[in-house]
Amino acid sequence: MRLSEIAANAEVKYEIAEAMRRRSLPHAILIEGEKGCGKHTLADILAEYAVCRAEGERPCGVCPDCVKAQKGIHPDIVTVDGSQSGALNIEAIRNIRSGAYIKPNEAENKVYLLLQCEKMLPPAQNAFLKVLEEPPAHVLFVLTAVSATTLLQTIRSRVRTFSMYPPSPAEAAEVLEKMFPDKPQEILIQAAQDSSGNIGAAIECLNSGGEEEKKAAEAIFRAIPLAAEYPLLLQTNSIIQNRAFALGVLERLCELASDCVKASCGVKRVSPVAAELAGGIPLKRLITIQRNIQQAREVLNYNVNLNFYGTWLCAALRRNENGGNYG
Numbered sequence: 001m002r003l004s005e006i007a008a009n010a011e012v013k014y015e016i017a018e019a020m021r022r023r024s025l026p027h028a029i030l031i032e033g034e035k036g037c038g039k040h041t042l043a044d045i046l047a048e049y050a051v052c053r054a055e056g057e058r059p060c061g062v063c064p065d066c067v068k069a070q071k072g073i074h075p076d077i078v079t080v081d082g083s084q085s086g087a088l089n090i091e092a093i094r095n096i097r098s099g100a101y102i103k104p105n106e107a108e109n110k111v112y113l114l115l116q117c118e119k120m121l122p123p124a125q126n127a128f129l130k131v132l133e134e135p136p137a138h139v140l141f142v143l144t145a146v147s148a149t150t151l152l153q154t155i156r157s158r159v160r161t162f163s164m165y166p167p168s169p170a171e172a173a174e175v176l177e178k179m180f181p182d183k184p185q186e187i188l189i190q191a192a193q194d195s196s197g198n199i200g201a202a203i204e205c206l207n208s209g210g211e212e213e214k215k216a217a218e219a220i221f222r223a224i225p226l227a228a229e230y231p232l233l234l235q236t237n238s239i240i241q242n243r244a245f246a247l248g249v250l251e252r253l254c255e256l257a258s259d260c261v262k263a264s265c266g267v268k269r270v271s272p273v274a275a276e277l278a279g280g281i282p283l284k285r286l287i288t289i290q291r292n293i294q295q296a297r298e299v300l301n302y303n304v305n306l307n308f309y310g311t312w313l314c315a316a317l318r319r320n321e322n323g324g325n326y327g
């Protein structure tokens, strides 16, 4: 069941699962909760349920309707994002209203996902009320908002409200592990903690992190062999904005160092960047750099103060094979 993609919120998930099982979902649903707590994911699951035509459990996840819903291309699922200018103004609501009475194209039902309804002003809400009073039988309205109180009482009395809460960091990490099976567990736990359990924010951080971390790792590696210490210090101090990022950079650095050693030993299949970086550095020194990086990576497993880590890392990466510093 796709509901397991949502962290925590056991009560909401149970109620929704029961309603789906009995095929008795209300025609108008409001999901309230702060950004990143899973409102959009739940809304997508409800939409998939409404268009799915499987005999057994819905959404089945594999029928043509479910697949189209997952790809965001189902003709009977209309998503309106309130954060876009004018998306939920009175004109837009009137269009939604008249469209709602037209029969679905492919599925048995038609779904309107109205996201960020806190952006819907009272005149538009009043226009929307008309279709909520007598919703066509084939329509499911799913509204999301940071809080139900941003909507008129008349709207609230005609929708079934589900309140969602952000999960604890531990619960968030559990969900992230399923979504990012290749990422080291510490990075996932850290991302969950950095975002206070807010799954949406953690995913954003994990997704956008990859390229940035790679760039930072390369910049650090380039600065290690330089005679002057300052360029390296500048780079190491730029990665301590949060622990997940620092961990990601150190992971990349470990990979890079290992590739550089391989390149220096004549292994052909390493990245061009590693081959370039390894050029000109004696193998013995590369091995020392690799060992220093691995040790610095280990240190991050302990609860070190990040404010000092940047400076410490700079010195640690410049340690030579005899334990002293290059300079």
Ligand SMILES: [Zn+2]
Residues within 6 Å of the ligand: 051, 052, 053, 054, 059, 060, 061, 062, 063, 064, 065, 066, 067
């Ligand atoms: Zn299906």
